[in-house]
Amino acid sequence: MRVVIGEDEALMRRGLALVLEHAGFEVTAVAADADDLVRKATAHRPDLVVTDIRMPPSNTDDGLLAARAIRERHPQIAILVLSHYVQRRYATELLQRPNGAAGVGYLLKQRITDVDTFCTDVRRVHHGASVLDPEIVSTLLKVDAPNAPVARLTPRQLEVLELMAQGRSNAAIAERLVITEKAVVGHISRIYDLLDLPPSPQDHRRVLAVLQHFSH
C-alpha cells in the first residue's frame, strides 16, 4: 500500500505521513505543490494519492485539479482530497468518476483528529469506496421546506440516508445502527422511492445519486 502525499505545509505533511503510516501505508513521495504532485504520482504510480486542495502555484483549488488530472491519466489510483472547508461543488466534481476507477474520498482535514475513524476511511477509499465528509451530507440533508421529499423520511430513514451518502456499505450501516442488513436494504429501497433516485446498486454510485438529488 503505497501513498503519495500532496501538502504545502511542512507540519501538516509530516502529520499526514505519520497517520498514514499508522494506517499501514508506505509514504513513497511527498509534494509541496500541485505540479510536483502530478509528476510524483505519475512517476511512482502509488495505490493512493492524498492531497490538500489549496496549494501552490495559485493557492486556490490547485490540489483538486491535480487530483482530477491524476485520476484521468491513472484511474487505478485512489484519491483522497482533504481540506479545511468542504463544499458540494467539489464533492460532485470528485465523485463523477469513470467506471472502474479506484475509490475517492473528500474529507475535512480535522477528521485526522479521530485517527481510528480516519484510518478506516482511508482504507475504504483504498478499497474503492466513495467517502464523503459527514458535514457535506448533513448540510444537504437539512430539512428545509415542510413539503420537501426529505421531510417525509422517518428519523431512521434519515440516519440510513446520511450514512449511505457518506459512502458506507449496507453492512457498515447495519453495524452502525445495530440493525440487520435486511432492514437496511428495506430502508434504502423506501428512501429511493421517496426521493425518486435512479437505481444504483453500487455503494459509491449511491453517494453521487444522493448528491445530485440535492443539487439545484
Added chain:
Amino acid sequence: MRGSAPFRAALALVGVITVALAALEVVLLLSWHAAVPGVLVLFPIVGLIYLAAGVSAWSRRPSNRLGALLILGALAWLAAGLLNVTVPAIAAIGLVTAVLPLALVLHMLVAFPSGRLRGRADRAAVAAIYFATLVLQAPAYLFGQGADPVSAGLAIADRPELARLGSTVQDSVGALAAAIAIVLLAARYRAASPAQRRVLGPLYLYGIAVWLFIPLSARTIPPLLGPIELAVFQLALVAGIPIAFAIAVRRGGFAQMADLDELSAWLAVRSDGAVGLTRALSCALGDPTLRLVLWAPRSGGYVDSRGDRAVDPGPGEAAVEVMLAGRRIGAIVYDAALIGEPSVVHAAARTVAVALDHQRLTVELTASGDRLRRSRERIAHAADDERRRIARDLHDGMQSRLVLLGMEASMLSSAPDLSPDARTAVAELRNGLEASVRELGALVHGLMPPALLERGLSAAVEDLADRTPIRTDVDLDLAPGTPVLSPAVELTAYFVIAEALANTVRHADASRLQVALHQRDGRLRVDVRDDGDGGAIARGETGIRGIADRVDVLGGDLTIDSPPGGGTRITAEIPCAS
C-alpha cells in the same frame, strides 16, 4: 448702503452751514446792491439747488464723490455770486471765483459716474480747467476794469491790453480743456452699453451744451436779449446741471441698481449658487464681465466655482478681496473702466461675503467629498487585504497546528499503557481540540470564505445557499466573457447575500429564498428575496448598515424593500466595469 449715522450728521452740518452762507449772501446782496436785486438773488438760489442735489446724491451713495463735487459746486456758486455785492472786499471773492462754477461742471462731467478721475487724460483736462478758471482769471481782475470802483478792489494796474491778453489765454486753455473732456466723454459714450448710454447721452449733451453756451452766449446773445433776461436764462440752464447729475447718480449712474439693499434682498431669497450670485453682482454693479473667485487656503490661490484654478485679473480688470470675519474667502474681479469706484465693490463684497463663503464651502465640500470617497475606498481595500491576510495566516498556521495537536491527542488516547482516567482526559482534550478547529474554521470562513477565494463568486454563493437551512434557489447570470469581477466587488456582493440570507434565517420565518446575480452593462445586480414576514427596515439591522456602507464605498446602491407581511427584498447594484 445709506451711510453711517456720523456720516449723515456731518452731511447735515455741511448742509446747514451752506444754507447759512446762502442766507448771508442774500442779505449782503439786498443790503449793498441797489439795482435789480431780484435777479441777483438767483445766484444763491442756484447754489442752494446745487446743495440740495449734492446732499441728496451724497446721502444716497456715500461712496460716490459726485455728491461732494455738487456741494463744492454750491459753494463755488455762492462765492461767484458775491461779485455783485458792492462792498469791494467781499466782491473780490466773487472776482477770483467768477468762472469757477464752470470748472466744476466740467469736473463733474469727466468724473461721472463715480465722482473720481480715472487716468491721466481725466486729470489733465480737470487740472487745465481749474488752471484756466482760477489762475488765468487773475489778469482780468488785476489789470482790467479800472473804471468800476467795486471791481477795482484787486486791480494793481489799469492795463486793458494785459487783461485782454489774459482773457485770450484763458479762453484758449479753457477751450483746450473742454476739447480733451469732449474727446474723453465721447470715448466713454462709445464704450458704454445701451442702458448706460440712456443715462450718459442726455447728461453729456446737456452738460457740454451748458458749458459751451454760457461763454458763447455772453458774446452772441446780447442783441437778442437784455442783460437781465440773459442772466436769468443762463442761471436757469446752470440750475439744471446739478439736478441732472443728482438724478443720474440716484438712478445708479452706470449700474442698473447699484443700491446694494436690493442685492441683499436677492441673496436672502435665492440659492442658485455661483452662477446666480455672479449674475446678481454683475447686475447690481453694472459690469457684465464681473466674476467671482474663491480663495482656496489649501493651495494658497484662487479657484472658480468648479474648483479649478481661477484666471488672474487681466488688463483693465481690478479685484477686490471678499473678507469674512478677518478671513479671506474670495475676490470680485471687475472691469475697472465700468465700475469706477472700488468702494462700491467693497460694499458689495461685504454684502456677498456670507453667500460667497457658503459657495466656497460647497466647492470645498465637493472636493473633500471626492477625497473622502477615495480615502474610504482605500480603507476598504486595506481592510479587505488585511482580512485576506489574516484568514490565510490562520488557515496556513493555526488551523493546521490545532488539527495536528488533535491528531497527537487521538494517537495518545489509544496508547496501550494509559490509565483509564488518563485515557478519558486525553479523549476530552481531543474533543476540545476538534471543537476549536471547528470554531476556528467558522472564524476563517467569516473573514474570507474559502469558496470565494478558491473558486470565485458563483461557487461561494452556491455554497452559501447549500448551508442555508431554508430552501434557496440560486440564479447566476455571470456570463463568461463579461469582465472578471474585482476581489472588492466579489467580496461585497458575497457579504450582501450572506447578510441577507442570515437575516431571513434569523427573523423572517420564510420558507423560500431566491438569490439572483446578474452582470451586465458594467453593473453587478445582486437580488435576494424571501417570502417571510418583512419589516426588515424597522429592525434597523447593523449588519444591513454594514453592507450598505460596503456597497456605497464602491459607488453602488443598496435598496431594501420589506413591507410588513410582504417578504423582504434586498437589491444591490454595484459598478463592476474594469
